[in-house]
Amino acid sequence: MTDRRANRLEQALRDAGVRVTRQRSALLRVIAAAEDHPDAAELHARAVTAGAGVSLATVYRTLTTLQAQGVIDKLEFQGEPARWEAADQHHHDHMIDMDSGAVIEFTDERIERLQAEIAAEMGYDIVHHRLELYVRRR
């Protein structure tokens, strides 16, 4: 089922003239199956566990490629290695529970609208944004 999604992504890559190698295919599958936000080392470990022979260098190169294709998003939380998530979901921001480390996704249309408004007032268009709430259970 996540494989169906991975297959769709592979086709998109081929259509964009990007070669679908064994390694890229494996990584697409790992990313499509991930329900969390893994970093490069974790994705590498999962790919290897899944039986894919792939080097860490290739993982990094592939992540860059997939990001350029708009297939995945890069998350850079404070001081951690970068994490990644599939991009084919609806837009959302992140809330990080500082005690458990859990990452919670959320969206708020009002905030989105305000951001665009503020940028526009100053003569800018938003290319992308980053909103992270570092929180603690009350």
Place this chain on the structure above:
Amino acid sequence: MTDRRANRLEQALRDAGVRVTRQRSALLRVIAAAEDHPDAAELHARAVTAGAGVSLATVYRTLTTLQAQGVIDKLEFQGEPARWEAADQHHHDHMIDMDSGAVIEFTDERIERLQAEIAAEMGYDIVHHRLELYVRRR
């Protein structure tokens, strides 16, 4: 005038039992005088230019110390080395002009309020947050 602010900060450090060394004093002055958002290497360069003998390792250690004292804030924009700013200003967020690299500060009470509201609804208190708008002139 920024020296007055630096002196005030030095006193606060002493009161907190933190030694005010020649190096820390110099860095406080450089930070108080900065109108931009320099990284560690840049702060080091400015301190050295100002005639202070200080090593890069000490700059890093000092930044950590000053942050722990709540005197400076750490900014981590996408993929760049960390930047720093004096903390004794009113809270604000950052807009990054992707073409010029300029960092623009802004605040919006409505966004602040919404963030707190969203966190509260999910049973959390915000410890701190990060809002960055990556923008382009329209």
Place this chain on the structure above:
DNA sequence: GTGTTTGCAAAATCTTTGCATGACG
């Protein structure tokens, strides 16, 4: 075929740290 991608190991970048020496309070 042939231009891309991979693996490996080496390098780049930013940041932290161990240890002997020096200096603040």
Place this chain on the structure above:
DNA sequence: CGTCATGCAAAGATTTTGCAAACAC
């Protein structure tokens, strides 16, 4: 003076890259 801070150089952590071999299309 005792303790804490510094400098240096070496190590850490993450990410990038040069080059020859392997592979997708």
